[in-house]
Amino acid sequence: xxxxxxxxxxxxxxxxxxxxxxxxxxxxxxxxxxxxxxxxxxxxxxxxxxxxxxxxxxxxxxxxxxxxxxxxxxxxxxxxxxxxxxxxxxxxxxxxxxxxxxxxxxxxxxxxxxxxxxxxxxxxxxxxxxxxxxxxxxxxxxxxxxxxxxxxxxxxxxxxxxxxxxxxxxxxxxxxxxxxxxxxxxxxxxxxxxxxxxxxxxxxxxxxxxxxxxxxxxxxxxxxxxxxxxxxxxxxxxxxxxxxxxxxxxxxxxxxxxxxxxxxxxxxxxxxxxxxxxxxxxxxxxxxxxxxxxxxxxxxxxxxxxxxxxxxxxxxxxxxxxxxxxxxxxx
Amino acid sequence: xxxxxxxxxxxxxxxxxxxxxxxxxxxxxxxxxxxxxxxxxxxxxxxxxxxxxxxxxxxxxxxxxxxxxxxxxxxxxxxxxxxxxxxxxxxxxxxxxxxxxxxxxxxxxxxxxxxxxxxxxxxxxxxxxxxxxxxxxxxxxxxxxxxxxxxxxxxxxxxxxxxxxxxxxxxxxxxxxxxxxxxxxxxxxxxxxxxxxxxxxxxxxxxxxxxxxxxxxxxxxxxxxxxxxxxxxxxxxxxxxxxxxxxxxxxxxxxxxxxxxxxxxxxxxxxxxxxxxxxxxxxxxxxxxxxxxxxxxxxxxxxxxxxxxxxxxxxxxxxxxxxxxxxxxxxxxxxxxxxxxxxxxxxxxxxxxxxxxxxxxxxxxxxxxxxxxxxxxxxxxxxxxxxxxxxxxxxxxxxxxxxxxxxxxxxxxxxxxxxxxxxxxxxxxxxxxxxxxxxxxxxxxxxxxxxxxxxxxxxxxxxxxxxxxxxxxxxxxxxxxxxxxxxxxxxxxxxxxxxxxxxxxxxxxxxxxxxxxxxxxxxxxxxxxxxxxxxxxxxxxxxxxxxxxxxxxxxxxxxxxxxxxxxxxxxxxxxxxxxxxxxxxxxxxxxxxxxxxxxxxxx
Numbered sequence: 001x002x003x004x005x006x007x008x009x010x011x012x013x014x015x016x017x018x019x020x021x022x023x024x025x026x027x028x029x030x031x032x033x034x035x036x037x038x039x040x041x042x043x044x045x046x047x048x049x050x051x052x053x054x055x056x057x058x059x060x061x062x063x064x065x066x067x068x069x070x071x072x073x074x075x076x077x078x079x080x081x082x083x084x085x086x087x088x089x090x091x092x093x094x095x096x097x098x099x100x101x102x103x104x105x106x107x108x109x110x111x112x113x114x115x116x117x118x119x120x121x122x123x124x125x126x127x128x129x130x131x132x133x134x135x136x137x138x139x140x141x142x143x144x145x146x147x148x149x150x151x152x153x154x155x156x157x158x159x160x161x162x163x164x165x166x167x168x169x170x171x172x173x174x175x176x177x178x179x180x181x182x183x184x185x186x187x188x189x190x191x192x193x194x195x196x197x198x199x200x201x202x203x204x205x206x207x208x209x210x211x212x213x214x215x216x217x218x219x220x221x222x223x224x225x226x227x228x229x230x231x232x233x234x235x236x237x238x239x240x241x242x243x244x245x246x247x248x249x250x251x252x253x254x255x256x257x258x259x260x261x262x263x264x265x266x267x268x269x270x271x272x273x274x275x276x277x278x279x280x281x282x283x284x285x286x287x288x289x290x291x292x293x294x295x296x297x298x299x300x301x302x303x304x305x306x307x308x309x310x311x312x313x314x315x316x317x318x319x320x321x322x323x324x325x326x327x328x329x330x331x
Numbered sequence: 332x333x334x335x336x337x338x339x340x341x342x343x344x345x346x347x348x349x350x351x352x353x354x355x356x357x358x359x360x361x362x363x364x365x366x367x368x369x370x371x372x373x374x375x376x377x378x379x380x381x382x383x384x385x386x387x388x389x390x391x392x393x394x395x396x397x398x399x400x401x402x403x404x405x406x407x408x409x410x411x412x413x414x415x416x417x418x419x420x421x422x423x424x425x426x427x428x429x430x431x432x433x434x435x436x437x438x439x440x441x442x443x444x445x446x447x448x449x450x451x452x453x454x455x456x457x458x459x460x461x462x463x464x465x466x467x468x469x470x471x472x473x474x475x476x477x478x479x480x481x482x483x484x485x486x487x488x489x490x491x492x493x494x495x496x497x498x499x500x501x502x503x504x505x506x507x508x509x510x511x512x513x514x515x516x517x518x519x520x521x522x523x524x525x526x527x528x529x530x531x532x533x534x535x536x537x538x539x540x541x542x543x544x545x546x547x548x549x550x551x552x553x554x555x556x557x558x559x560x561x562x563x564x565x566x567x568x569x570x571x572x573x574x575x576x577x578x579x580x581x582x583x584x585x586x587x588x589x590x591x592x593x594x595x596x597x598x599x600x601x602x603x604x605x606x607x608x609x610x611x612x613x614x615x616x617x618x619x620x621x622x623x624x625x626x627x628x629x630x631x632x633x634x635x636x637x638x639x640x641x642x643x644x645x646x647x648x649x650x651x652x653x654x655x656x657x658x659x660x661x662x663x664x665x666x667x668x669x670x671x672x673x674x675x676x677x678x679x680x681x682x683x684x685x686x687x688x689x690x691x692x693x694x695x696x697x698x699x700x701x702x703x704x705x706x707x708x709x710x711x712x713x714x715x716x717x718x719x720x721x722x723x724x725x726x727x728x729x730x731x732x733x734x735x736x737x738x739x740x741x742x743x744x745x746x747x748x749x750x751x752x753x754x755x756x757x758x759x760x761x762x763x764x765x766x767x768x769x770x771x772x773x774x775x776x777x778x779x780x781x782x783x784x785x786x787x788x789x790x791x792x793x794x795x796x797x798x799x800x801x802x803x804x805x806x807x808x809x810x811x812x813x814x815x816x817x818x819x820x821x822x823x824x825x826x827x828x829x830x831x832x833x834x835x836x837x838x839x840x841x842x843x844x845x846x847x848x849x850x851x852x853x854x855x856x857x858x859x860x861x862x863x864x865x866x867x868x869x870x871x872x873x874x875x876x877x878x879x880x881x882x883x884x885x886x887x888x889x890x891x892x893x894x895x896x897x898x899x900x901x902x903x904x905x906x907x908x909x910x911x912x913x914x915x916x917x918x919x920x921x922x923x924x925x926x927x928x929x930x931x932x933x934x
Contacts, residue, residue: 044428
């Protein structure tokens with residue numbers, strides 16, 4: 001009997017990611033252009049754009065290659081993505097790569113630290129909640145509190161923190177990201193990071209907490225937990241050494257998937273705190289209909305999220321030996 | 332599982348809400364109840380907690396004090412911090428964007444004459460400009476001894492290069508003031524200090540408007556720039572401030588140009604901090620983190636800032652408005668009686684009182700801006716709903732349905748439009764509102780796919796008559812206006828040889844426009860700007876520019892206002908807050924150490 005050739009799971013995974021990236025390139029090109037308008041209003045102003053002749057409009061847009069037919073613009077874009085040239089930003093007059101690389105470190109700092117903090121908070125709260133399931137202060141009150149904070153719009157929470165911490169108490173600067181005026185660089189960066197970080201962390205903890213708590217509670221009903229208790233293993237030890245390990249898979253998944261949400265939340269938070277990350281660049285790009293910048297930024301964000309998912313895929317095999325043996329994520 | 336857990340005797344433990352479980356394993360040794368509750372203290376534990384708390388207190392205080400001191404040292408030079416609403420790229424004329432960038436671009440670049448929005452602009456880079464007897468030709472004498480920020484001398488070649496670039500190069504916001512209104516047919520340098528400009532038609536307002544509007548670029552920098560719109564090098568001008576550093580998306584650090592020809596810059600260093608969210612900018616002003624905000628205060632905040640001990644409110648006429656623009660190329664607003672009826676139906680005085688709390692000028696004073704030096708005695712645009720009803724009935728347009736597009740990011744304009752809709756319903760029309768973002772409105776208006784829209788026109792449209800003429804000749808905005816008498820007058824305005832005749836033609840145009848309005852102004856806001864006088868009290872409102880502009884930031888003859896150094900200005904951080912934070916940090920650290928110790932003891 002002839003054996004069916006088995007496709008390598010890693011190769012299949014890479015093919016899937018390749019296809020996804022192809023779709024993302026198309027999406028990042030199409031989405032900004034689906035919105036009505038063009039960059040001319042930003043470039044010269046509403047009055048002036050209205051006063052332009054069609055020939056002047058075309059000449060103004062030609063500077064950025066935006067007067068060409070859509071299919072030509074798309075081919076240029078794809079060629080640029082392959083060669084690492086994402087075009088020139090209408091809004092900033094600089095190359096899109098330069099604009100994004102200026103902004104990316106701040107967003108990575110904010111989103112990365114917020115993601116880790118939110119995960120740590122969510123996990124700690126979930127452990128506490130799982131230990132005291134149904135108890136008022138230990139579980140249900142905690143659940144209500146976290147859900148309330150997570151449901152608060154980031155814009156509102158950010159303004160609240162800004163008004164109290166910065167305007168009323170004068171503790172932290174209300175804007176910017178880097179140190180200024182001879183300040184110690186690290187101090188300056190930390191001061192300016194604190195409020196956006198707190199806002200983003202608080203508003204993204206909720207989902208992670210819910211998933212983690214649910215996964216932990218599910219594991220607590222398993223036979224091995226009963227067995228461990230029967231053996232006299234202490235409850236904290238059961239939770240940390242046995243239950244948490246078995247519940248890690250969904251927790252890692254939600255952490256990686258939440259990165260997309262955290263990046264989305266960063267757009268609002270960065271705007272409130274005037275934090276010069278990718279979020280503010282995207283916001284300004286939308287207002288200016290800066291297609292080159294928007295498509296570059298969307299592609300970069302999408303690649304970060306896909307990369308996070310790829311890392312999560314890789315982590316599964318480390319976390320759960322069954323996945324390793326099955327050659328992929330169990331379905 | 333470690334061996335320690337494996338052999339224990341029966342043990343009863345509590346399990347919240349799950350009753351009790353009996354564990355089998357080695358019995359734990361009995362411990363004191365105080366230890367289990369965490370209340371037991373050992374002398375060494377207490378000491379550790381106290382030391383930890385003090386250490387945290389000390390570190391926090393040192394950190395906050397260092398940060399505050401560093402800021403204070405930086406302020407030892409006369410530094411002004413101003414909140415601006417967006418990143419204007421490298422502040423150069425081609426990339427900074429629309430006319431809202433003018434005040435900041437003006438800090439770097441100069442024009443030949445000062446701002447075009449005043450009665451008589453004073454010479455800046457020019458010494459004089461004279462219209463020759465040939466009427467189409469101007470001779471401009473340039474100032475001697477002016478240098479660019481990089482030390483290169485400013486000459487007539489720079490002026491020639493600039494105007495030719497605006498006229499023939501990639502279009503920007505100044506292009507049509509070199510290629511159309513007016514059309515600079517030739518720009519010639521007669522010598523290093525004299526430029527001859529010849530227009531295609533008589534251009535009596537060249538010195539007062541055009542030369543006061545177009546910033547001059549250095550030829551030695553821009554002649555090598557292949558594509559001006561993508562130039563991201565340093566902005567080099569002749570202005571009072573030069574760019575020291577740009578932190579993209581965050582701030583510009585400008586240094587005083589000590590060789591500035593028109594006066595001494597009032598600040599050694601000017602930090603323009605980009606704060607896109609207006610509420611955040613006003614909070615920063617309130618707490619002393621910035622010394623001024625370039626955006627005007629919303630009407631509802633003016634009183635609260637007036638009452639603030641450390642903040643003053645400065646008035647300025649921005650030459651902006653909120654106006655309803657008709658699509659005159661299609662029904663129903665191709666009907667002149669309907670347009671007039673809408674103008675009469677809108678209670679502009681009530682709009683001013685309700686929306687702007689009375690701070691501004693009512694739209695009933697006519698259009699364009701009644702305080703512009705180029706607007707004479709505007710015929711009024713009164714409120715007369717009875718006459719409006721009569722006109723609508725006469726035109727058989729009662730119950731006419733139309734849609735008004737409103738920019739969603741402007742709550743003041745949106746609120747005004749809601750009230751306008753009520754006025755229009757009261758006279759038997761059926762308007763509806765559709766909110767959308769400004770680029771979408773621009774696209775729809777460029778395609779002519781709209782009935783009417785509301786927007787805020789800027790000084791360039793409301794106080795610059797050459798732009799007004801340009802607007803009526805354009806494809807959209809006023810381009811669909813078909814009043815032949817107005818068109819004829821505007822054409823005549825481009826042929827008259829003297830400024831006096833130009834004003835007379837404009838005045839007649841305004842009369843016709845009031846009778847057959849292509850737009851209806853709601854109000855002209857008189858805007859207020861928040862500043863901190865302890866840092867600098869020389870802010871001056873300049874028409875069309877607000878308060879943050881070079882005319883505030885350069886000491887004129889006899890000016891007494893100076894920028895305070897750190898000794899006088901607040902750094903925005905209260906000592907009480909520092910003590911508070913340090914205290915909280917100390918208490919938390921002590922609590923944490925105690926708790927950790929208690930947990931260990933339990934284990």
